[in-house]
């Protein structure tokens with residue numbers, strides 16, 4: 145059984161392919177089109193399909209469009225209510241509905257040979273739920289979808305028993321924790337439904353001074369749902385334009401909203417636990433990318449395990465929709481094998497690209513050792529290995545690496561990437577060493593979706609990755625699943641005594657993550673990076689970059 149999943153309606157268009165119950169490929173359109181987020185999340189762009197990623201998924205598996213058993217589209221226009229009934233008064237919904245209704249024809253046009261009758265509409269939050277509950281390693285689990293909006297809801301609470309979803313609650317619009325956070329993102333001068341993680345970072349600089357007022361406006365209702373009243377953020381801190389300087393008031397507002405969000409999420413987790421008694425909570429939806437909240441749900445909530453879909457935003461609904469429809473068609477689906485579901489390249493293909501670029505390169509005995517040497521010398525390394533990641537985080541396949549032992553490297557990394565200086569960078573750590581350095585968050589933590597406390601005695605040793613509040617958003621590296629990355633960090637540890645390297649996504653400001661070898665060479669050519677490690681090859685910058 146071959147099912148292609150498609151996300152197109154709001155943000156982050158993406159495609160995923162499930163064959164005989166197994167996820168074989170998944171990728172975001174932005175990695176192919178080289179346009180960040182694929183498109184703007186506007187009603188008049190709802191028709192745009194992830195054509196390139198969908199075509200690649202099929203090519204990767206050697207499948208022609210006419211051979212597909214189904215296409216799962218992660219939105220069901222029949223479930224939409226009117227703009228008045230949602231309470232959002234979003235006139236764009238008329239266009240979204242029309243474009244979604246026409247998606248089968250659009251898809252048949254984009255994938256010649258596809259029978260439009262094979263397109264299934266999947267409720268947006270069922271697609272999110274499946275991306276968590278059916279992709280997680282624990283087959284039975286409770287599930288929370290924490291989103292901005294779907295057809296008529298912003299959230300779903302339920303459980304998976306033997307692969308079957310039982311929906312227990314759903315919060316109707318206009319109440320939406322995700323939209324509340326988006327509004328704040330906009331108020332603080334950032335790009336809504338894109339820069340929410342910047343608000344989360346800003347929150348760590350503030351105090352939740354306005355929590356009292358917000359507790360009135362945002363609250364769980366005890367039946368699995370919640371209320372979000374309209375908040376006039378300007379009452380707490382004035383609206384900011386793009387790149388305008390933020391003040392203590394802004395940081396305190398961010399901290400207050402963040403804290404209130406966490407409190408309500410812990411209550412929602414408690415409710416779904418009471419209903420299900422499950423040990424594992426799985427989560428998806430854009431709000432589930434809030435790693436500070438995720439840690440609090442694990443630390444204060446009743447669940448033993450919390451598993452978050454690495455592509456928790458809308459991109460992940462392509463995968464979830466495909467898993468859901470595959471199960472509907474009678475397939476027993478398997479958990480996702482990991483996040484490295486995108487494009488990969490053979491050594492020969494990479495070498496041909498290097499030859500085409502007419503650039504000097506070497507093939508060292510061990511690329512892990514060659515990289516560790518440059519990192520130990522405080523160089524910056526672009527690391528391109530294996531298949532690219534599905535979801536917004538670099539997880540050791542398309543990464544920019546640095547030495548974690550120098551405070552100045554935070555500014556240096558943010559300069560390389562042209563990012564705001566208050567943004568933290570994250571550590572990759574050897575799994576077996578992680579408990580000694582990090583606590584509070586879960587270990588293992590392979591997808592960077594939780595924050596951890598950095599042990600007091602380690603804070604001065606890895607200042608680049610220790611955030612102002614003493615936390616770090618770690619990725620643990622398991623020798624079994626990531627042998628090359630593990631070898632590289634081990635080689636770094638032998639030289640420096642540190643079982644940690646700095647890891648941030650391999651891209652420059654405003655661009656999607658590098659995906660193919662040419663992107664890697666373009667990024668390397670334009671950014672002050674000392675070494676490009678691409679497959680078994682390395683390309684060295686002739687003159688070392690300035691060391692801080």
Ligand SMILES: [Fe+2]
Nearest residue numbers: 291292293458
């Ligand atoms: Fe969504």
